[in-house]
Amino acid sequence: MNDQTKKPNKSYTSEFKESAVKLANETDQPVSQTARELGVNVNTLHTWISKYSKPVKTVANRSDEHIYDEVKRLKKELAKVIQERDLLKRPQRTLQGKLCEVRMDRSG
Template identity: 35%
Template sequence: MSRTSKYPEQFRLDAIELVNSSDRPLRQIARELGVNHETLRSWVNTAKKEPQAGPVADPAVTDEVQRLRKQVAELQKEKEILQKAAAYFAREMDR
């Protein structure tokens, strides 16, 4: 990426990450960020061509990710149970 851009490097990296992780159209993201859509497209295309340095495996981060995934699974299960209970009680109230 060009170092002479009027946008800070971290802003560009965050914008690229947003495009790659979002299901929204690139044009919409560009509009929300206040960037020309072709500029954003150029950043994304350039990033795809650059060799990616893999993330450094930090054991503390890996443990935290595993813990959070387990917590998310538990919360999803609780949510399912509560949705079923709410549906049950809604049926009971209609009787």
């Protein structure tokens, strides 16, 4: 195709693009038909749909009860980890309650 037969690029407002996407998403007709009716290239309309459509949530819907159970479990696990950490921070003591000291014998 040479430059003389090439169609000039049309510039569309963002409002027009969003309206076209809304129309394409809300009607039962094929996107190609919507594009024809609007005078837009079908590939252009598909591009707008992917750009302007609201993202579909992929996170599985969980019931509130399931979420509360998970929070309860995590709080319990956190408390256990904090307790273990605090035990490791304490100085180690012998059975008599005195600090255990290790000395190396350098004689010999």
